[in-house]
Amino acid sequence: MKIFDTILQSSFFKDQxxxxxxIGASGGIHPKWKTIxxxxxxxxxxxxxxxxxxxxxxxxxxxxLVRVNRIVTALPxxxxxxxxxxxxxxxxxxxxxxxxxxxxxxxxLFEVQKITSLPxxxxxxxxxxxxxxxxxxxxxxTQGTDLRLYISLPQNIRETILLAEFEPGxxxxxxxxxxxxxxxxxxxxxxFWLSSMNVKGTQRLQNIYSVQIGSFLxxxxxxxxxxxxxxxxxxxxGNLSCRSLLxxxxxxxxxxxxxxxxxxADQGIQQYPDSLLVECRKAILIKIQKEKxxxxxxxxxxxxxxLFANIHA
Numbered sequence: 001m002k003i004f005d006t007i008l009q010s011s012f013f014k015d016q017x018x019x020x021x022x023i024g025a026s027g028g029i030h031p032k033w034k035t036i037x038x039x040x041x042x043x044x045x046x047x048x049x050x051x052x053x054x055x056x057x058x059x060x061x062x063x064x065l066v067r068v069n070r071i072v073t074a075l076p077x078x079x080x081x082x083x084x085x086x087x088x089x090x091x092x093x094x095x096x097x098x099x100x101x102x103x104x105x106x107x108x109l110f111e112v113q114k115i116t117s118l119p120x121x122x123x124x125x126x127x128x129x130x131x132x133x134x135x136x137x138x139x140x141x142t143q144g145t146d147l148r149l150y151i152s153l154p155q156n157i158r159e160t161i162l163l164a165e166f167e168p169g170x171x172x173x174x175x176x177x178x179x180x181x182x183x184x185x186x187x188x189x190x191x192f193w194l195s196s197m198n199v200k201g202t203q204r205l206q207n208i209y210s211v212q213i214g215s216f217l218x219x220x221x222x223x224x225x226x227x228x229x230x231x232x233x234x235x236x237x238g239n240l241s242c243r244s245l246l247x248x249x250x251x252x253x254x255x256x257x258x259x260x261x262x263x264x265a266d267q268g269i270q271q272y273p274d275s276l277l278v279e280c281r282k283a284i285l286i287k288i289q290k291e292k293x294x295x296x297x298x299x300x301x302x303x304x305x306x307l308f309a310n311i312h313a
Contacts (some may be wrong), residue, residue, distance in 0.1 A: 001036070003283035004250055008039040010276060012243040017041050017063055018250075019134055023072050023123075023149060024141040029061050033137075037061045037191045043132060045072050064092040066130055070121040070246050074145065074152035077120050084114040092143035092174055092202055100172035104227075105218060107190045110173065123153055131251050134160035136247055141167040144177030147186060162244060164192065164233045170199070180229055192233040195255055201227035237264055242272045258288050 008018070018040040020033055029037060041064040050162070071093060073080060085091045087109035096110035127133070135153075138161045140146045146166045150158070164187070168180045203222035209219045232255060234248065245268040252261035261284045267279040 001283065001288065002251060003280060004035055004253075006279065007246050007250055007276065008036060012246055013039065016134075016243060018136045018247060019132060020137045020139070021044070021135050022139045024143075030139060034061070035254065036250060037063075039063055039133075042066070043068065043126070043130065045070065045126075068121065068126055070126075071118045072126075072142070072149060073120040073122060074148040076122055076125070079117045080120050081113050082116050082118045084116060085109065086111045086113055090143060090173075092145075094144040094174035094177055095173050097175050103204050103206055104171070105205045105207075105222070106227075107207065119296070123149060127153075127157065131152070133157070136161065137163045137165075137251065139165040141165075144169060144174040147178035147183050151186070158190070162235050162248045163255075166231045166233075167228060168231070169228045170201075173227070181229075183231060187231075187233050191236050191238070193236055195232040195234050195257055195260075196230075197232075198230040199226050200229065201225050209251070234260065237267050240267075242268060242274055242277075245272075245278065246280065253284070253287065258284060258291070 007013075018036060020030075020040050020042045022030060022042060022044045024045065033040065033042070038061070042062045043066045045068045070258060071080065071082060073093065082093055083095055085096060090096070090110045097265055098110075101110050103108040115222050135157055140149055142149065146168055150164065150166070165242065166183050168183045169177050170180045187194070201224045203218060204225055205213075205218055205222050213221065232254075234252065234254060234257070237245070237248070240248070247266075249264045251263050252258070252264060262281065265277055265281040267285060268274070269281065
């Protein structure tokens, strides 16, 4: 959207570009960040066992990219055990709970292949060493420790976060893991509202039964139960600076929260005499009109898909 360029090229972001934090970075750019990356500074944590490095890298996507090759912990610990599992996406600082995982179809993904010892770093240490004094978008996916990492941030930095993403567990997969209900309770107390919850899961089916039925059929016959969730939180609008309001409008549009974007624009117009906020409001209304024109086509596609689904049923 053109309004993104207008906002992020404004004087509000000349000395304070958006700061994006990605803990548990998968190696690729977060899809929601692609539009704003060239204006943003990103701090990404990738764990490995090389000599400790905090490296600022030249990157065609971001204005500035800093990679930290360390496991992130809430408390200073030097080195810590790390459980390498059959699926690299299930490896964690926390030990998989073998007994609790036993009834579930994806149990084998959590089977520990090796326990290694990796050097760690805290968020506070890293922020201090990189000179970062605020965070706008906080994204964390660490297989069980998301909430404790968020809480470990200094209060003055937590208060700068406008959008936060977590991926907590619902079922018991790791020992002493941070669960969905704890994240929801904490974020409500911290003054955030839940924009989206994408619940994912697996089938309750022990391996001995899966062998008899077949894994392919098991995943399609047995009902999926909730296992974990992808959460997106926005800070409730309150006494925000004009910069924060403008950036949160950008974030709201990226998350397709057009109603919230209008709310923010109207609040900003009332609080700050800046024509950019009026321009934002007009751009949001234009975007909504464009989305409205797509509705008939979307409904037609749904009808066609439903028709073919009934034919093949």
